[in-house]
Structures are given as C-alpha cells and as structure tokens.
Amino acid sequence: MRRDLASLQATTFDVIVIGGGISGACIAYDASLRGLSVALIERGDFGAETSAASSKLLHGGIRYLQQARIDKVRESASERAHLQRLAPHLTHWVPFLIPTHPGLRRGRPLLQAGMAAYELLTKTANRRITDPAKRVPAGQYLDRAALAKRAPALVERPDVTGAQVLYESHLHSSERMTLAFIKSAVRHGAAVANYAPATRLLQSGGRLEGVTATDALTGASLDVRGRVLVNAAGPWLADLNDQLTLGALSRPVTGFSRGAHIITRPLLDQFAVALPTARKASTLVDRGGRHIFIIPWRGLSLIGTSDRPHTGGLERIVPDEKDVAGLLADVAAALPSVALTRRDVRHAFAGLYPLTAGDLSPDVYQGSGDFQIIDHGRAGGVEGAVSALGAKYTTARRLGERATDLACAKLGRTGVVSRTTTTPLVGGDIDDLGSFTAEAVARHAPRLDPPAVRHLIRHYGTEADAVVDAATGSPTGLAPLATTRPSLEAEVTFAVDREMAVTLDDVVFRRTGLGTIGHPGDACLRRCATLMADRLGWSADETDRQLRTTAGRFLGGPA
Known part of the structure; x- marks a missing residue:
C-alpha cells in the first residue's frame, strides 16, 4: 500500500x-x-x-441495558462478535470488575439480574464466534473475601460488598x-x-x-x-x-465533548474496573453516575474517559492539564489507596465526540x-x-x-449484499489463534524470541512473516527499537513500504505502538527517523523537523 x-x-x-x-x-x-x-x-x-482516542474497548452493549435500549445491546454484541472473527489477532478479553454496594440500586441482586438478562440477549452473538478461544468467557461474582484476594484496593472502601466479573473485548491497538x-x-x-x-x-x-x-x-x-x-x-x-x-x-451537531485518557503506572494487574464518578449519566438505572475505566494495557493502566465540553477549534485535539487533573481526581475519589499522582502519568491523549442533544449540559454525559x-x-x-x-x-x-x-x-446496484461479517481483514485470516501463534513461535526460532513473535502477531497477524522479511539485508532489522518496547526496526521499513507511513508521527503513534504509552526515548525516535529518511529521502533539516514535531506530541520527555 x-x-x-x-x-x-x-x-x-x-x-x-x-x-x-x-x-x-x-x-x-x-x-x-x-x-x-x-x-x-x-x-x-x-x-x-x-478513532485513536478511545479506551480501545469493543463494547458488548451492557451500558445500553441501563437505558432499556435492547436493540443497541444486541447490535453491539453482534458487532463485537464479528470483529473477533474478522481480526482475531487484534482483540483479547479483559475481565472487568463492577463493584456492588449495600442497598437495592447498586446491590448484588439487581446487578446480577441485569447480568442474566444481558447474557441471554447476547448468547446468540457469542455462539457465532467460530474459534472457541475467542468467545466471551463466563463471568462470575466475587464476594468481598474473594475480591480482597484478587483486587485488594477495591475492598479498602467499606461500602464495597463484592464485584461482578464481566468480560469485554479490548484492542491492543485501535x-x-x-x-x-x-x-x-x-x-x-x-x-x-x-x-x-x-x-x-x-x-x-x-x-x-x-x-x-x-x-x-x-x-x-x-x-x-x-x-x-x-x-x-x-x-x-x-x-x-x-x-x-x-x-x-x-x-445537527450541537457541540463537542473532549474525551481524554491517561496512561499511568499499573494499578490493577489482573482486572479492569469500572468506577463511578460525580458526573451524571443519562440512564434509567443509575449505578453511581458516569463511570471511568481503569484497564490493564501493555503493562500499564489506561484510564478514561473524561468528558468535558470542547469550545475551541477542531485542529490538533490534545489533552490539557485540566483533563489530566480531572482523571486523577476521579481515581483518587474512587480508589484513594492507589495514591496516583501526576508523576505517575506516562502519556495522555484526547479526541472529540460530536453531540446532537438539543440542550447541552456540561455535567451530564450526552454521547449518543x-x-x-x-x-x-x-x-x-x-x-x-x-x-x-x-x-x-x-x-x-x-x-x-x-x-x-x-x-x-x-x-442501481441493489443486488449485491455485504460480505463484511464473514470476510477476514488483512492479517486476520486465522481460524485458531492459539495454534497459529504457537506455529509462528516455532517457525521464527531462534531468530526471534517468543515475546517478539507474539508482539508481531498481535499487530500484524498473518502479515507477521512479511514484517520479518522486511528485515532482509539489514543486520539490525530484527533488533528492538528501544529496550522498553518490543517494536522492531523492520516494522519501520514495513510501515513506509507497505502501510503508507509518510511522517514520523505515522510510525510512532499509529503503525507501531512506540509512542502510545509514552515517550520511547530520544534514541528510539532518532533511529525511526533515520530509517524513514533513508527510504523517503528526507534531508537532515526535514529529519530534524519530523523529530521536533513528534517530540511535541508527548506530555513530557522520556520516562
């Protein structure tokens, strides 16, 4: 391409x-x-x-159950199932903890009744996933004692009586x-x-x-x-x-919400968690207002989404310190024991979400x-x-x-029907992801260690071999670009030659994951720029301009 x-x-x-x-x-x-x-x-x-500024979740539609939108529950679950088949290498299941509290509205009986209804509504969609390993795992309820062993930070609040485990699909890279x-x-x-x-x-x-x-x-x-x-x-x-x-x-679009996320040190290793905030949500069944998510992602925590009115221009949407402070305050209110501070923030990103509500309210989530x-x-x-x-x-x-x-x-072409629910995406023609990964690990040994192969499959699926081939002729082509990242030099070559990467930003933030969890280091950025310059004919001045632009996307310098 x-x-x-x-x-x-x-x-x-x-x-x-x-x-x-x-x-x-x-x-x-x-x-x-x-x-x-x-x-x-x-x-x-x-x-x-x-599209890049999300929580990376493929939601199964449970949020719509609170709004009595059964049509949206089924639609979301079906679309989530389709994506497990179209690109199985890009998705994985993450267990979410939904805490329960005393009383009816946020207690265990009402939550579990909702879960039973949700499982019934989404059962057919789950069965359509052909690889059993890609189907939604069964959830369970953890009482307070079991929760204390699995996620002790949650039970430090005396009003938490337990938590329901709900699995959602998460993207390694949206x-x-x-x-x-x-x-x-x-x-x-x-x-x-x-x-x-x-x-x-x-x-x-x-x-x-x-x-x-x-x-x-x-x-x-x-x-x-x-x-x-x-x-x-x-x-x-x-x-x-x-x-x-x-x-x-x-x-008509009546306004915009700016949704921000932060990447921090890891807070919860095994589970993601949905935590209530003081912000309101438009639901029939209120379990504590608009929630934020803390999701384990690439060895760190992905936290979001904030929801603030955006009144500025539409160019270069970036989070500001108020966005970061707001998310830190939400975490501090819900999980004070984790003691998350500004120093723990590795990266932040934000995106715009068009709103169509007739009467916009700054303290209510009004996304559609x-x-x-x-x-x-x-x-x-x-x-x-x-x-x-x-x-x-x-x-x-x-x-x-x-x-x-x-x-x-x-x-006038009405006789042609869509085939996008059954035709795998590039890289996604994989019937059994576990077997495919094991075979690739064996095939590339000893040139690549197993973590490097698994990284390539998570990003490229069946194109992983083509990325390895891009290293041909380069003695460092299969070398990592940074000690803190699994990305290989060959991925830069592949991005330029096969994926229309024409700026350093394209490679660092979108073709690879080098920059999406924070600054990968000056040496890493310089090496990426040098590899791109060799293929795209950049001058020394253009290379330096690309480096300055990319460095300016981060909240701070190298971690």
Whole structure:
C-alpha cells in the first residue's frame, strides 16, 4: 500500500469516501468488497483522530441495558462478535470488575439480574464466534473475601460488598484495527490517500461529479471524480458539509465533548474496573453516575474517559492539564489507596465526540450510540451526496454496511449484499489463534524470541512473516527499537513500504505502538527517523523537523 495520488485521478469512481477514521475505513471496505470502485481521501493520517482516542474497548452493549435500549445491546454484541472473527489477532478479553454496594440500586441482586438478562440477549452473538478461544468467557461474582484476594484496593472502601466479573473485548491497538480495514479495502481495489483534504465540490447541474483535494505534503491540487460521495469525516463532517454545500444532518451537531485518557503506572494487574464518578449519566438505572475505566494495557493502566465540553477549534485535539487533573481526581475519589499522582502519568491523549442533544449540559454525559446516514439528495441537498456520522467504534462496521447499502441503491446496484461479517481483514485470516501463534513461535526460532513473535502477531497477524522479511539485508532489522518496547526496526521499513507511513508521527503513534504509552526515548525516535529518511529521502533539516514535531506530541520527555 503505497501513496499514489495519480491513481485517484485515473478513473471515475463509484464511491468517494471522505475520512479515513474507522467509519470511512469500514465504508470503503464494504463498498470495495461489493465490487464498487472506491476512492478514499483523509485530511491527516488514517485513524489518527477520534478513532485513536478511545479506551480501545469493543463494547458488548451492557451500558445500553441501563437505558432499556435492547436493540443497541444486541447490535453491539453482534458487532463485537464479528470483529473477533474478522481480526482475531487484534482483540483479547479483559475481565472487568463492577463493584456492588449495600442497598437495592447498586446491590448484588439487581446487578446480577441485569447480568442474566444481558447474557441471554447476547448468547446468540457469542455462539457465532467460530474459534472457541475467542468467545466471551463466563463471568462470575466475587464476594468481598474473594475480591480482597484478587483486587485488594477495591475492598479498602467499606461500602464495597463484592464485584461482578464481566468480560469485554479490548484492542491492543485501535489504530491498527482501523488500518486493517483500510488495507483490506485496498486489497479489494480501493485507491486511498492520507494527507489529502477535500477542499471543493465538483458538480454539474445540481449533481456532484467529485471533489477537489489538496496534497498536504506538496500543495498540489487533484480532482477525484465519482458518482456517489460519502462524507465520513467524524467531528469535521458538519463543517465539511457546509464548506462543500452538501446539506445538513437530520440531527445537527450541537457541540463537542473532549474525551481524554491517561496512561499511568499499573494499578490493577489482573482486572479492569469500572468506577463511578460525580458526573451524571443519562440512564434509567443509575449505578453511581458516569463511570471511568481503569484497564490493564501493555503493562500499564489506561484510564478514561473524561468528558468535558470542547469550545475551541477542531485542529490538533490534545489533552490539557485540566483533563489530566480531572482523571486523577476521579481515581483518587474512587480508589484513594492507589495514591496516583501526576508523576505517575506516562502519556495522555484526547479526541472529540460530536453531540446532537438539543440542550447541552456540561455535567451530564450526552454521547449518543446512534449513528446517522443522510441521503442529501432526498433531503434537499446535493444529489449523490451522503453523510455518515458514526457513534461508536464497535458499530462502525454496521455503519459501513448501511452506508454502502444506500450508495448501492443510488448506483442501481441493489443486488449485491455485504460480505463484511464473514470476510477476514488483512492479517486476520486465522481460524485458531492459539495454534497459529504457537506455529509462528516455532517457525521464527531462534531468530526471534517468543515475546517478539507474539508482539508481531498481535499487530500484524498473518502479515507477521512479511514484517520479518522486511528485515532482509539489514543486520539490525530484527533488533528492538528501544529496550522498553518490543517494536522492531523492520516494522519501520514495513510501515513506509507497505502501510503508507509518510511522517514520523505515522510510525510512532499509529503503525507501531512506540509512542502510545509514552515517550520511547530520544534514541528510539532518532533511529525511526533515520530509517524513514533513508527510504523517503528526507534531508537532515526535514529529519530534524519530523523529530521536533513528534517530540511535541508527548506530555513530557522520556520516562
């Protein structure tokens, strides 16, 4: 997958997708699988914004049970199950502890009744997962004594009577899941480009003919022509609709929430935990307000999400010290014994979430789980234009299916059905992940030790061998880039040659996990930049500029 802007101008596409986050990626994949010709352009890098700024969870929908949204429970559980089959190497199950307390509202009987209903509603989805090892493990209830042995920090609060164990699916890298959808679209014929923002609508007689985009790396302009245009630009969708005069959403964006996460020293090794906060949540059954999660992730703790109104611009969304302090205060209130301080924070990231509530309240979580798909031609806007505003990472595949259904209808191609629930993503064609991993460990010994092989499989799945091959001819190609990270030098080469990485940020934050748990060290960043410079022809000045830009993404210096 190389960046080739000429391919975007070589034909008239059936579908043009604007936006390379998880929503746009899923639309491009579904459309290309159905045999449509597809172009996708992204203003920055693929999956670099909201799609990367999540808790990395593929939610099974239990939160919707509190809202009596049975449809959303089933939808979320089904989509979570599909992703276990499409990319089994990118997901794993993490046990969540949901504490119980005295009284009815937050007590054990009501919680376990809810769990029984949830298991009944999601049983069919779980059975569809063909690899038994990827199915949802059975939960259990831990009384106070059992909880004291497994997670003693929780029982230091005298009002905790025990905890229910609920398994959720967690991503080692949400960035690579998004990229897997992009690469899969390309495998099936899509033409894609990062750093190519749409700037102007091409139309004739009231019907669109395509868009003009700008190559952000060179400043060159290019016309991308197509029959149907799908705006899947996430938080930038509404502004882009205005800029291109496409039309409006049925539920307009009324504001944005900035959701932040922090990465800290490990707090709970075996379990994730959902902890109540003072912030309110819109639910029928209130178990203590809006919750934050503490999730074991890559040897550290991932904590979030905060929820603050965002009133600034939409460029470069970064957490500030108020975001960090707020999350630390939430942890201190719920788990004072862990004594988490600012010095324990290794990294932080934030993303924007569009809100559509009519009356926004700064102290109530008002995010929606419902996506929007708008046919602007039928709504008085530009014929051939569609908007697809996603809501949750977990249900993006379903959004892609529905948006492609609409595109097919507009193209007169209604007889072609979606195959995205059964066609594995690039790297994901693995029937038995355990056996596949064991065979790979044996095959690559003694060149790579088992942890290095398992790391490659977690990131690349069946492409792990291709990453190893990228080290051919380099005496250090299979060497780690840092003593504190498992990433190999060959991954940088692979990212540039096969995954359209064109900036140091692309490699450090999205193609590898080098920077997503904190600063990997100056020597590591310098080595990555040198490897990229050799392949991309960067000058010494450009290499230094890339290093300064990437270093500026971290809260502080090397840990």
